[in-house]
Structure formats: structure tokens, C-alpha cells
Amino acid sequence: MNIAEERIERLASLAREATAECHDDRAREYVRLARRLAERNRVSLPEQFKRFTCDACDSYLRPGKNARVRLQSGHVVLTCDCGEQKRHPYDS
Structure with a gap:
């Protein structure tokens, strides 16, 4: 793993923690x-990072907090607040 991948992993964990503590602007950054x-x-x-980030507004998605999760025939639908x-x- 190179330095860029390690830093991306660290930024992903920081975004997850910031969202849990209600610092949404920091998580978006x-x-x-x-x-x-x-x-x-x-x-x-x-x-995991791709799945839980919004492409439109760059927010880190937390199901139940700023994202809605629904199951439809064969797929999961995550809807951001935006x-x-x-x-x-x-697979079922």
C-alpha cells in the first residue's frame, strides 16, 4: 500500500468519525x-468509501442520520438528504 492509499484510508476514517460527531462540514472536506x-x-x-459518500454533495452517508436506506427487488437504494x-x- 502506498502513501496515497494510506492517506485515503485515514481520511475515510476521519470522515466517518466527524459524521458520527455531527461535524458534517468537516466530514465533507x-x-x-x-x-x-x-x-x-x-x-x-x-x-466502502464509495458506497457511503454522496457524489452530488460530497457528504459521508450515515444511514438513519443523513441517508435513507430502502430495499428494492435485488438492490439497496441509499438516498442522501440532497x-x-x-x-x-x-444477493438474497
């Missing part, structure tokens, strides 16, 4: 930094 770092170093973001939706398949 951590998400933006992680995305910019991944683009500049041409590394992919971790799958209205953006993410769909992920699941």
Missing part, C-alpha cells in the same frame, strides 16, 4: 480531500 488525492495519484477509492440516490445490488 475530508471526502473532498480523499477524492482529490485519489485523482491526482491515479488510485481507486476503497469500495436527493441523490445510489443503488447497489445484493
Whole structure:
């Protein structure tokens, strides 16, 4: 694991902690930094990070707090407070 990937992991954990403590602006900044770092170093973001960040407003999604989770035929739908939706398949 190179330095950029380690820093992205650290920013993801900081964003998760900041959202848990209701510091949404700080969490949004951590998400933006992680995305910019991944683009500049041409590394992919971790799958867990991709799933729980909103592409539209860069907020870190916490189900029940700033995101709604619904199950529809064969996929999970995460809806952010801004209205953006993410769909992920699941096996039943």
C-alpha cells in the first residue's frame, strides 16, 4: 500500500468519525480531500468509501442520520438528504 492509499484510508476514517460527531462540514472536506488525492495519484477509492459518500454533495452517508436506506427487488437504494440516490445490488 502506498502513501496515497494510506492517506485515503485515514481520511475515510476521519470522515466517518466527524459524521458520527455531527461535524458534517468537516466530514465533507475530508471526502473532498480523499477524492482529490485519489485523482491526482491515479488510485481507486476503497469500495466502502464509495458506497457511503454522496457524489452530488460530497457528504459521508450515515444511514438513519443523513441517508435513507430502502430495499428494492435485488438492490439497496441509499438516498442522501440532497436527493441523490445510489443503488447497489445484493444477493438474497
